[in-house]
Amino acid sequence: MPWRRLTITLAIIGPILALLAFGFTRDAKYIKSPLLAKPATPFTVTLYDGKKLSLEDLRGRAVFLNFWASWCLPCREEARDLEAAWQKVKDRNMVFLGVALQDTDKNSIAFLKEFNITYPNGRDETGKIGVDYGTWGIPESFFIDPQGRITYKHVGGIRAALVISKLEDAAKGIVSAQEGRGDYQGVK
Amino acid sequence: MLFLRTLLVVYALLVLPGNALLAATAANVEDRTREIATELRCVVCQNLSIADSPSEMAQQMRAIVREQVEAGKSAEQIKAFFVSKYGEWVLLKPKTTGFAALLWILPYVFLVLGVLAALWFLRRWSLAQKTKLSAAASAPVSDTMRRELLTEEFTLPDLEDSSVRASLLRERDRLKNELAELEFDFQTGKHSESDCAALKREIETKAADVMQQLHALPAQKLATPMPKRPTAKKTDPKSEGSRTRFRHWQLITGGVFLLLFGLALGVMLTQSIRPRQGSNDSMTGDFMTGTTPANSDARAALADGKQAFSRQEFPKAIDAFKKVLASDPDNSEAHAYMGFILMQAGHGDGAMLAFEKALSRAPNFPMALWGKGMVLYQDKKDFGAARGIFEKLLHLVPPGEERDEITKVLAEIPATGSAPKPTPPTAAAVAGQTISGKITIDAKLKDKIDPQAALFIIARSAAGAGGPPLAVKKIDKPTFPLNYSLSQENVMMQGLPFSGKISITARLDKDGNPTTRGAGDLTGEYKNNPAQAGAKNVDIAIDKVM
Numbered sequence: 001m002p003w004r005r006l007t008i009t010l011a012i013i014g015p016i017l018a019l020l021a022f023g024f025t026r027d028a029k030y031i032k033s034p035l036l037a038k039p040a041t042p043f044t045v046t047l048y049d050g051k052k053l054s055l056e057d058l059r060g061r062a063v064f065l066n067f068w069a070s071w072c073l074p075c076r077e078e079a080r081d082l083e084a085a086w087q088k089v090k091d092r093n094m095v096f097l098g099v100a101l102q103d104t105d106k107n108s109i110a111f112l113k114e115f116n117i118t119y120p121n122g123r124d125e126t127g128k129i130g131v132d133y134g135t136w137g138i139p140e141s142f143f144i145d146p147q148g149r150i151t152y153k154h155v156g157g158i159r160a161a162l163v164i165s166k167l168e169d170a171a172k173g174i175v176s177a178q179e180g181r182g183d184y185q186g187v188k
Numbered sequence: 189m190l191f192l193r194t195l196l197v198v199y200a201l202l203v204l205p206g207n208a209l210l211a212a213t214a215a216n217v218e219d220r221t222r223e224i225a226t227e228l229r230c231v232v233c234q235n236l237s238i239a240d241s242p243s244e245m246a247q248q249m250r251a252i253v254r255e256q257v258e259a260g261k262s263a264e265q266i267k268a269f270f271v272s273k274y275g276e277w278v279l280l281k282p283k284t285t286g287f288a289a290l291l292w293i294l295p296y297v298f299l300v301l302g303v304l305a306a307l308w309f310l311r312r313w314s315l316a317q318k319t320k321l322s323a324a325a326s327a328p329v330s331d332t333m334r335r336e337l338l339t340e341e342f343t344l345p346d347l348e349d350s351s352v353r354a355s356l357l358r359e360r361d362r363l364k365n366e367l368a369e370l371e372f373d374f375q376t377g378k379h380s381e382s383d384c385a386a387l388k389r390e391i392e393t394k395a396a397d398v399m400q401q402l403h404a405l406p407a408q409k410l411a412t413p414m415p416k417r418p419t420a421k422k423t424d425p426k427s428e429g430s431r432t433r434f435r436h437w438q439l440i441t442g443g444v445f446l447l448l449f450g451l452a453l454g455v456m457l458t459q460s461i462r463p464r465q466g467s468n469d470s471m472t473g474d475f476m477t478g479t480t481p482a483n484s485d486a487r488a489a490l491a492d493g494k495q496a497f498s499r500q501e502f503p504k505a506i507d508a509f510k511k512v513l514a515s516d517p518d519n520s521e522a523h524a525y526m527g528f529i530l531m532q533a534g535h536g537d538g539a540m541l542a543f544e545k546a547l548s549r550a551p552n553f554p555m556a557l558w559g560k561g562m563v564l565y566q567d568k569k570d571f572g573a574a575r576g577i578f579e580k581l582l583h584l585v586p587p588g589e590e591r592d593e594i595t596k597v598l599a600e601i602p603a604t605g606s607a608p609k610p611t612p613p614t615a616a617a618v619a620g621q622t623i624s625g626k627i628t629i630d631a632k633l634k635d636k637i638d639p640q641a642a643l644f645i646i647a648r649s650a651a652g653a654g655g656p657p658l659a660v661k662k663i664d665k666p667t668f669p670l671n672y673s674l675s676q677e678n679v680m681m682q683g684l685p686f687s688g689k690i691s692i693t694a695r696l697d698k699d700g701n702p703t704t705r706g707a708g709d710l711t712g713e714y715k716n717n718p719a720q721a722g723a724k725n726v727d728i729a730i731d732k733v734m
Contacts, residue, residue: 006441012301013445017452034275071586077552080583102244107587114583127248134273136231136245 033134033153037175040065040144041132045099045122048109053097053120055148062094062171063144064163067124067135069103070111074157074183075139079115085160085167086119093146094167099123101130101138137184143170151175156182221254224263228253228270229278237280316386356402363395486515490522502529503657506680520546524556530684531559533658534649536567538684554590557581561597571602621686623647623719624673625726627666627694633710636733639665641709642700645728647674650689650718659686664700668730689718694728709734 040063044054055063066082068075086096096119100108105123112121124130133142143152143166151170154162158180169176225239230246238246238253249270256266270278282288344361345354370391374384493508506529512522527542540563546556557577565574578598585591627645629637643666647659659678663670676686696710712730719726 006438009445013449017449020453032275034272071588073554073584073586076584076586110587126251127245128252130245131249131252131270131273134275136274 033179035134035142035150036153036179038150040142040148040150041129042148043129043132045097045124045129047120047122048105048112053122055097055144058095058097058144059148060093060146062146062167063142064094064096064167064170065133065142065144066096066098067101067130067133067138067140068098068111069101069138070107071103072138076111076115077183078139078157078159079111079117081158081160082163083115083117083119085163088160089164089167090119093171096120097122099129101127101135139182139184143167145170145173147173149173149175152180154180154182156180156184158182217254217257220257220263221250224253224257224266225250227263227267227279227281229274229280231274231278235280312383312386315390316382353402353405356398356405360395360398360402363391363398366391367395486512486519489515490519493522493525497525497529502532503680505529518545518549520550520553520556523549524553524559527556527559527563531563531567535658535684536563539563539567552584554581554584557584558594565597565601575601621721622673622675623690623692623721623726624671624724625692625714625728627668627670627672627712627728627730629668629696629710630712630729630731633730633733636708636710637668637696638698638708640700641665641696641698643670644695644697645672645674646693646695647678647686648691648693650691658684658690662700666696687721690721691717692719692726692728693717694730696730707734 040055042055044052046052055065064085068079070076082096082098090096098117098119098121100111100121100123103123108121108123111117133140137155139157141154141158141163142150145151151174152166154166162180166176222239226237228238228249230236230238230241230243230249232243232245233241236246238249252269253266256269261269267279276283276288282291284292345351345357367388370379370384370387373379374381379387489508489511493505493512496502496505496508505525509522509526509529512519513526516522523542523546527539527546530536530539530542540560543556543560543563546553547560550556558581561574561577561581564570564577568574575598578594578601582591582594582598585594627643643663645661645663646657649658657680659674659680661672661674661678663672674686674692679686691713693711693713698706698708710730711732711734712728714726714728
């Protein structure tokens with residue numbers, strides 16, 4: 001029957017078109033991270049002042065974890081905002097931790113001095129911390145609740161107001177449904 | 189000596205196999221690392237595995253794979269580790285379970301369906317061809333035979349009769365019944381019109397052959413006509429008409445569907461996938477994801493403009509950037525490049541306007557900040573404002589040559605104050621300024637005038653020698669002497685004032701292309717160049733051959 005043929009044709013071509021359209025809407029850079037609402041991978045980092053800091057040491061406090069590099073333009077753009085946000089929350093039960101990726105100590109320290117960054121910062125020497133947090137571009141920021149669970153991820157530059165708002169969410173254990181976006185620079 | 193030999197033997201037996209074993213293990217680790225790495229996507233590349241990518245990120249990921257291989261983890265465990273961090277997207281080969289299994293199965297399903305469909309069409313095609321050929325070959329006899337077959341009723345021979353005639357008669361009867369059944373099937377819609385026609389031709393051809401053989405046998409009455417049996421259902425003209433209408437509708441639907449399919453595919457492919465503009469860019473386009481606002485034409489024009497700019501082909505670059513801004517008026521990069529062109533042409537105000545536009549969209553766009561700083565420093569002599577811009581830029585640009593250059597410029601800028609600013613001409617004053625005069629041809633060049641040539645009257649700001657023209661007027665097939673005037677309306681870029689000292693030249697161009705200067709073109713200039721905007725009697729004598 002002609003109707004049957006038409007229906008079969010549509011039944012074959014329709015799903016193919018739908019699949020194709022679905023594929024076109026996917027930007028690989030923004031596929032949802034599997035890390036949201038999952039426990040943050042523990043790590044220990046050597047800070048630029050020589051001390052060691054472990055993520056486990058920060059348990060019980062809301063943590064803002066920021067991956068950056070001195071050669072990354074969006075990192076430079078957000079640097080002042082991050083320090084401003086830190087100044088506002090440092091007396092609360094919140095902590096900032098910066099981790100430099102693919103950078104030299106000399107340039108990283110110069111960056112920290114240039115922007116008067118006062119919160120703890122260290123370097124991911126092997127890139128393992130970056131991989132543990134699924135980073136593909138910088139800056140990338142993670143918000144971790146006092147129980148050590150990732151509540152929000154932001155790819156690209158972030159503003160002070162959003163940092164504070166998401167940290168407050170993290171402190172309450174509120175997990176965001178989606179990642180945030182801003183200007184970013186691919187890691188090397 | 190014996191002792192030494194024994195030692196050598198012991199060394200060979202103990203140490204060498206150990207080294208070989210270690211080497212073999214190391215090779216094994218490398219092989220396994222590579223094998224797993226080829227299945228993991230380099231997250232900063234485009235469809236490259238971490239085994240193939242030279243990026244630092246891929247190297248770090250490979251090191252983690254190697255570390256886990258050495259720790260005795262299986263390939264599945266290692267891949268699961270990366271999936272837990274990046275999602276399944278990190279796998280170059282999707283999983284064979286769950287929804288992703290469709291990616292593995294569907295291609296084979298489509299392949300089989302495609303082959304079956306191709307076979308079906310081939311069979312139909314060959315059948316139609318065969319029937320057509322055989323029908324054509326037996327056409328002269330088949331018409332008579334066909335009539336005989338369709339109109340007459342026959343008696344069948346005894347079943348025991350095994351003669352050639354009897355078997356041919358049986359075959360003829362069978363084919364006749366087959367024809368009747370076919371007609372019935374067609375009426376009930378089991379066969380399409382084309383299928384029915386093809387099958388009918390085939391049966392009729394066979395029947396014609398049978399009847400031809402019967403006729404060729406020694407004369408004998410073929411059959412006795414019998415009383416007519418009721419034949420298959422008659423064709424209802426109404427149902428025939430509705431079927432034809434349905435088929436037309438079917439064809440139209442099919443055509444519209446194919447058109448939509450083609451359009452959808454065309455739009456999605458051209459709008460949703462685009463060449464990557466840089467290492468941070470994605471190939472996924474703006475059509476559905478909204479990741480970038482500019483369309484592909486604007487991107488291509490921007491690339492053309494940049495190339496033209498780097499070759500110092502300013503008119504071409506201006507055209508390209510204008511095209512970009514026509515489709516994406518907020519494109520910061522195009523505004524910034526326009527600013528640099530204007531700056532080079534000595535139009536500080538226009539350049540400043542362009543840089544401001546670029547910065548209104550992207551306040552931290554380093555290129556526009558640099559341009560604005562340079563205009564403030566070199567053109568406006570507003571050293572304080574320039575210093576502020578360069579200091580801001582210094583914080584945005586990472587250490588390197590560019591930053592050193594900014595530091596150098598900052599050191600050159602006087603510490604405080606600013607040079608006295610000239611009062612800019614008002615818009616009304618600018619709008620009213622016109623340069624006019626007469627263009628003549630030197631008597632000795634009159635025979636060299638190409639009747640098809642175009643005359644270009646070109647105005648350049650005296651402050652921007654070497655840059656793009658401020659204004660251009662084209663006159664096709666001019667006659668000399670020719671009175672001309674240039675004013676604000678001939679300015680090449682909107683917003684530029686037609687003011688100040690302006691050099692005026694004229695070129696009689698054979699090919700009519702303002703960007704090329706060919707041998708044989710005639711040129712001339714105002715002898716007192718530059719002229720002041722608003723001047724009259726700016727006469728030009730064309731007196732040179734290029």
